[in-house]
Amino acid sequence: MLEMTREEFEELVAEALDRIPPELTRLMDNVAVFVEDEPPADDPELLGLYEGTPLTDRGEWYAGVLPDRITIYRNPHVADV
Incomplete structure (x- = not known):
């Protein structure tokens, strides 16, 4: 397992979001991205989850409407490294 603080992981997520091409980020209207440490107990290997209304x-x-939500789960990511 890779040792990484939540702050370091959040920084990497922010850097990755900044690298998304502008033509795609324009489509991410009304979407909020969150980092949580653990996924739901019934799916412990889940890396991330989109909740909301798909663009299509x-x-x-x-x-x-409230923003759609993308949740990225830190612990399964660092456990995979």
Whole structure:
């Protein structure tokens, strides 16, 4: 298992998000990215989870809603290294 603080991991996630090409980040409208240490207990190897309305399902009704959520789970990532 790789030793990495939560702060170091969050910095790497931020750097990775910054490297996403602009044409793709424009499509990430109303999406928030979070880092958590552990995935849900029923799926301990889960690396990340998207919760929300996929871009392909958004229609004219899609306004005034809470942001979709991408959660990246730190411990399964550092355990895989």
